[in-house]
Amino acid sequence: MADGGESCGSGRARLVSELCRVQDLVRRLELQLRAPSDPASVDLCRRLVHDIIALTDRSISMARSGDLAAHLLPAAHQPPLSGAPSPLSDAGSDQPSFRASPKKRKATARWASQQVRVAAAGTGGAAEGPADDGHSWRKYGQKDILGAKHPRAYYRCTHRNSQGCPATKQVQRTDGDASLFDVVYHGDHTCRPNSSSSAATGARRAPPHPHPQQQHNPHAQAALQGLAARLTVATGTDAAIIGGATAAAPMTPPESCPAQRGAASPWSMASPVGSDSNGVSPCPVAPGYCGDNWGCDGAGGGDLQEVVSAFAAVSSGVAHLPPALEDELIPLECFGFDQSFDMGNAMPSFFYQ
DNA sequence: GGTATTTGACCGCA
């Protein structure tokens, strides 16, 4: 697809600006959390969280709004990864019409889909599943797919029953690299991650990948760095990879953003990904992993939409923070933004580092 | 005992 970046360059620039501010706030928040005993810092943390929520909301709105969104690959135009259907956006409602009769398949998923490539969870790359995406999923099926080496697993949101959340995802290990997973998301999450019902049920058995939004994390720092270790969203001309374990060529940390400068940059923050990858950059994005399916030519994945989704998930999680900030903290801190990308030529690169 | 996962079967669509 033609780049068409000029048409929405202004909106993108603003988005970059907003995200930079978010990152700066997150960094400050992270610093405050390092001194939890300081009562003043709690207040500051709350203010920072408030600002972060506001900024992310604005960013999400920008990303979703007309001209910018027009630059994104509409989900309906995204071909499936491997013969999967191309669900069309079911305007107006993400709610699937839950089947009235059993075993009746709904007309092939008509709501929006997003495609991402996800690195295996853990540091070895031999994990059973992709890195956590911040949501709670329940596996409901697995199929061998024609022409694919690995079966495709089907997940739906854990809150489907309790809250009617329509989100589903399909996870399939890539043929080429067993440490990478192709993930296709269908539907948006309408669930509230902190609902009591989910907390009660979800905690009983560890899901394939832990879900930060649902974990009670007495130590916000651990939560911050936990997801940081696992999630990387990179889009653009190179790749769309989420997850941290995959060894990959380093990516240049954004330098244009003040928040990224200096040795204490979050890009160099402790992360199992970075520390476990034999000197590989903590920003594990594989530049050569583009292929034709990841947003390079219009056949690609969810790209910014995915980022928006992830952002929204994180944002909404923050929005549900209990009064005691230290009880639940969504790792927004981990969200980096590659400002080196060219607004006119490529999709932006975001990182959960 | 309750919940999540596994897996064979069913069903709709192309």
Add this chain to the structure above:
DNA sequence: TGCGGTCAAATACC
């Protein structure tokens, strides 16, 4: 008719 998506019983796990 084949393939992909989902259901639901059986099983495993905590």
